[in-house]
Amino acid sequence: IDLARSFQKKLLLLVVDIFNFSLINANYGVNLGDRILLAFVEKLKSLCPEAHLIARTGSDEFAIAIFLDKDVKDILHRIEALREVDVKVDDLKVKLFTNIGVAVYPKDAEDGKSLFGKAVVALKKCKEQGRGCYCTYDVSLETEFRTRLSFEDEISLALERGEFLLYYQPIADIKSLKLSGVEALIRWFSPKRGFVSPATFIPIAESMNLMRDIDKFVLKSVQNFLHRLKNSGYSIPSISINLTPSNFDLLEEFFEDKYFIRCINIEITEREVFEVLKYEKVLSDFLKLGGSLSIDDFGTGYSSLSYLSELPVRCVKIDISFVKKxxxxxxxxxxxxxxIEISKTFGIESVAEGVETEEQYNLLKKLGCNKLQGYFYSPPLKEEELVEKFLKPKA
Incomplete structure (x- = not known):
């Protein structure tokens, strides 16, 4: 920093974290792990020959300081090269993926400690995106993390205080526009913040390992709702539930309630299919008891379509982004x-999400879509609103 200040130059600071290096130590041992780190440092030197400093700042974390004569964009190719690094120790070849936080003196900070802190904030952000990512510091990141910290305390308390509740969005047959099911959607009404979008609190809950408690709450709430309807003489075609793949085993706790299982449809995304397949016995028992499975956000994943022939999928839900455009x-x-054609080929139903206009409805009907969900038919409703508007007691 002092040199950069003296020569009136910018200084680029990269904080490089090796993704899941603990697995390297677990697989090869600490001694070989240390040799791999040394080989990694040599690779850093060759990839960043202009680096003024390369220092180890953690067990698998390194800082690289580079003087900038031009704009940061002119050195982005260096950062790109650091995201995936091949190293060799004796006959062992290892591919290391990294996450990189980037900060610049004097734009982001004017002393070394602060600049390092800014780069670490950027590193935390890119870790959320998975391996092989880099992120440049922005002041909005600090605001985001402060907001996140305050949310973390509130989410834990919200479960205890009963601030979460379920709304139900109707799904309609596209030809008759009659109710063919509903999707359970979790909502959080915070005394402090008011309505908090699931897009805000779900990622935070995932990072806090709270999704198991939330998924259990959703399953139990739907179970109670179904039995209240049954006891009052009402019936509902089915209720779709979004379940975190790693919590699929929670379904076992409800297998004794065969009525509940017969009435629910579990939604998973394409990206989650193979995670769910790890719970083969639970999935098999769930389907044997009459439960059903749907693929949500269809068209946005990257997996093979072979699972459609292997899994007894009831329907695919066309992602809202395609319906909108x-x-x-x-x-x-x-x-x-x-x-729609793929679903017909495999003999499964297609459901369009996010249908808002008559024009969208008419096109989907013309294309042969089976069902629709969205504000064109109905917004998400409270239990009592759903019963009043859509359900009729059995004769």
């Missing part, structure tokens, strides 16, 4: 049409 974007329309 299909009237103006020919590519989006073709994707929607292709998904």
């Amino acid at each position: 299909m009237l103006e974007d020919e590519k989006a329309k073709k994707i929607v049409e292709a998904i």
